[in-house]
Amino acid sequence: MIAGNRTINYLRISVTDRCNFRCRYCVPASPFTVIEHEKIARYEEILRITRLGCELGITKVRITGGEPFVRKGIFSFLEQLCRLDALQDISITTNGALLTREKIKALIQMGIRRLNFSLDTLDPVKFFAITGRDRYHRVWDSIMTAHDLGISPIKINAVALRGFNDDEICAIAGLTKKYPFHIRFIEYMPMGDSDIERQQQILTREIHARIEATLGPLIPMEREYNDGPAKKFKLSNARGVVGFITPISSHFCSECNRLRLTSRGTLRPCLLNDYEQDILSPLRAGASDHQLKSIIESTLTHKPLFHSLNDPKAKNIPISHMNSIGG
Ligand code: SAM
Ligand code: SF4
Numbered sequence: 001m002i003a004g005n006r007t008i009n010y011l012r013i014s015v016t017d018r019c020n021f022r023c024r025y026c027v028p029a030s031p032f033t034v035i036e037h038e039k040i041a042r043y044e045e046i047l048r049i050t051r052l053g054c055e056l057g058i059t060k061v062r063i064t065g066g067e068p069f070v071r072k073g074i075f076s077f078l079e080q081l082c083r084l085d086a087l088q089d090i091s092i093t094t095n096g097a098l099l100t101r102e103k104i105k106a107l108i109q110m111g112i113r114r115l116n117f118s119l120d121t122l123d124p125v126k127f128f129a130i131t132g133r134d135r136y137h138r139v140w141d142s143i144m145t146a147h148d149l150g151i152s153p154i155k156i157n158a159v160a161l162r163g164f165n166d167d168e169i170c171a172i173a174g175l176t177k178k179y180p181f182h183i184r185f186i187e188y189m190p191m192g193d194s195d196i197e198r199q200q201q202i203l204t205r206e207i208h209a210r211i212e213a214t215l216g217p218l219i220p221m222e223r224e225y226n227d228g229p230a231k232k233f234k235l236s237n238a239r240g241v242v243g244f245i246t247p248i249s250s251h252f253c254s255e256c257n258r259l260r261l262t263s264r265g266t267l268r269p270c271l272l273n274d275y276e277q278d279i280l281s282p283l284r285a286g287a288s289d290h291q292l293k294s295i296i297e298s299t300l301t302h303k304p305l306f307h308s309l310n311d312p313k314a315k316n317i318p319i320s321h322m323n324s325i326g327g
Contacts, residue, residue, distance in 0.1 A: 001057045001259075001296070003269070003303040010060040010258045011053050013046060014326030015074065017263050019066040021095050022132035023118075025159050025188055026322040029195035035324075041265035041280050043077040047084075049261060049279060052293050054086035058259075062091045062116075064326030066263070069098040075106055082110045091116065093157070093327060096142035097135045104146050116155040117143050121165045122172065130164060147179060153241075155182040157327075160202040169207055170214040176240030177215075184230050184243040189272065192321045204231075204244040211235075211242065218242060229255065247272065253306045259299070262325060267299040271327070272307035274320055 001008040017035050019027070041049075050061065061081065068074055081090060091114035092107070107115070119139060121127050127136035146154055158165070158172050165172075169185070176183055188201040212218055218233035221241065229252040230243030246252070253270075260268040265280020277299040283292060 001300055003300040004305065006254070006256060006303070007057070008257055008259050008300055008303075009057050010062070011050060011058045012062045012064060012258055012260045012326060013050065014064050014066065014261065014263045014324070015043075015046065015068050015077070016040065016066040016071040017324045018070050019095070019323055020070050020097055020133065021067065021135070023095075023120075023323075024130055024132075025161065025194055025196045026327075027194075028321050029193050032321075035264055039265075040263050041261070043073060043080070045265065045280060045283055046077070046261065047080055048283065049265075049292065049296075050081065050087075051084060052289055053259070053296060054084055055289075056293055056296055059086060060089040060091075061087055062093060064093040066323055066326070067095050067098070068092055069094055069103070075103070075110075078107070078112065079110050082112065089114070093118070095131070095135075096139040096146075097133070099142040099146070101145050101149070104142070104149050104151065108149060108151070113151055114153065114155075115146055115151050116157055117146075118157045119143070119172075120158045120161070121168055123168065126165060126168075130161075143181075147181075152180070153182050154180075155184055155243075157184050157186055157245075159186050159188050160207050161188060161196060162200045162202050164200065166202055166210075169210050173211045173235070173242050174215055176235060176238040176242055179240055181240040182230070182232075182243055183240065184245055186245040187248040189247055189322070191272075192319045194321070201248065203249040204246045205249065208233075208244065247307070251306055253304070256303075259296070259303075260325060267296060268325065269299055269303035270307060271325060273304050275302050275304075277302070 090112050093116040096117045120130055124136035128134050173183055175181055185207050190198055215235050221232040221234055230245050232241050232243045234241055262268055266276035266278050268276045279295050
């Protein structure tokens with residue numbers, strides 16, 4: 001599928017808006033309700049939309065949430081997804097808290113070998129402060145187990161926030177000296193009514209400079225097929241990679257190859273723009289494959305050329321929260 005001059009081959013599927021964590025940069029600051037069960041796309045509905053997406057050129061899928069592993073039946077859904085021949089790449093973004101050795105083995109068995117974990121701090125007390133849950137050791141154990149079982153690459157997403165984890169940037173980047181992890185610092189995206197202040201946002205150039213000042217030069221790396229938007233570097237003698245995802249300081253919209261399917265069954269052409277197209281209602285009303293494919297294609301005509309998150313005065317900044325879109 002084509003959107004402007006961009007080829008869209010990547011579908012990011014949010015299987016649930018529910019999460020066992022309450023990360024302060026992700027969920028709304030004010031009380032919020034979850035989507036009613038019957039309004040959430042059933043697995044067979046997601047599989048049908050994905051299959052049709054594949055017929056239109058989707059080859060990569062990432063499963064996200066909320067937290068994907070809180071949804072019942074997720075493993076048998078993943079197994080069925082793995083049977084879609086057109087999919088060359090299936091990965092999952094998770095907070096890791098519900099992953100056990102047995103579950104990671106099951107993922108490997110079905111052919112899923114790429115996991116992204118989210119971990120913003122190496123301090124259990126701060127972990128509780130940001131996620132609202134006392135699960136630091138659980139998450140770290142999952143990462144270590146995944147490493148032990150040969151999951152590769154293990155990507156670790158860290159949102160850098162001033163006054164919270166900025167004093168740990170070097171320790172987090174330094175994990176790449178010991179482990180072959182891809183640590184990816186993500187610039188905080190202010191969405192909806194998050195209780196993180198804009199001033200807490202730390203841009204990549206500052207993170208980059210802090211790392212170099214303490215750990216030495218970051219050597220730029222060649223881009224590879226599965227890189228996504230991360231700009232990749234290596235510390236000398238490191239086993240892993242330090243990456244930067246720069247939605248704020250240098251947006252990558254012109255290279256964006258993604259379409260999102262929310263757990264409510266809406267297609268969302270841009271993470272940072274609230275335009276969504278309902279595909280679940282027509283599907284439930286009996287739309288044919290041909291009609292559903294037309295909906296997918298027409299959604300992409302709304303894929304914006306750039307986002308306006310950098311501009312606090314812009315009118316089209318998203319009010320949706322990341323927990324309901326999946327990041
Ligand atoms: N629950 C899973 C997890 O935490 O990995 C998957 C969903 S979560 C929304 C996906 C990613 O979005 C996480 O890595 C998280 O750090 C990131 N994220 C959430 N809110 C964000 C924000 N406001 N700015 C930047 N990244 C954010
Ligand atoms: Fe949940 Fe992930 Fe959002 Fe944290 S970042 S609240 S783990 S969806």
